[in-house]
Ligand SMILES: Nc1ncnc2c1ncn2[C@@H]1O[C@H](COP(=O)(O)OP(=O)(O)O)[C@@H](O)[C@H]1O
């Protein structure tokens with residue numbers, strides 16, 4: 001028989017599925033900030049935060065919510081080269097396709113954008129912008145100067161490098177919205193709501209407040225780390241469920257299993 005933990009485990013596979021979006025107090029705040037910033041005459045808005053804080057899903061949410069009211073486009077992983085990027089941009093702006101091997105004439109594209117001013121307003125959501133080079137960012141800035149194209153730029157925050165301080169990310173036209181790791185109550189809501197969405201009520205109830213505290217301590221409230229830890233916890237539960245059911249308590253996830261998962265992921269060491 002299939003273990004009930006298999007379905008629970010799969011709820012926490014890291015992915016960006018807009019149907020799985022959950023309203024959390026932090027994401028609602030960030031969303032409102034974004035919406036508000038977009039109404040201002042800013043050319044660029046910066047969405048900033050550590051990997052796993054929910055930047056990509058927030059951009060996807062924005063696109064999903066506004067796609068019927070605005071010209072809005074989500075660019076996920078940056079094109080590996082400039083040519084590819086400007087091809088994509090050309091297509092979005094002109095609503096025409098270019099033959100694959102033609103080069104976009106950049107100054108013509110800028111002029112095209114200037115002519116759009118007051119006629120169209122296009123919103124481009126650029127994910128993973130830390131991967132764009134400075135030359136590319138400068139060109140993106142020139143396009144945004146047309147005021148017909150606005151950019152929401154998402155950027156990873158890292159320990160060793162202050163990316164915002166980099167010249168090409170620094171300018172007064174930016175408004176910065178920062179996403180932080182989740183609080184314990186937001187993380188608890190996240191875990192419960194994800195399980196409840198899949199009707200896994202019993203399993204949701206088997207993770208108690210104490211366990212949530214422990215999970216938050218291990219993951220520091222980072223959503224990606226949280227996904228990994230919960231996935232591993234259920235993976236271990238699934239194993240016991242199928243092989244040694246006496247070691248499982250369906251009413252309460254044993255603390256031992258949470259610790260085993262934390263050990264496996266390197267949050268704790270023996
Ligand atoms: N509000 C939310 N609702 C649902 N899932 C979320 C939410 N916030 C974060 N996640 C999930 O957490 C993980 C990390 O989020 P992601 O947007 O990929 O972070 P980032 O882009 O900052 O690295 C993803 O699996 C994502 O689906």
Ligand SMILES: [Mg+2]
Pocket residue numbers: 055056057127128
């Ligand atoms: Mg991302």
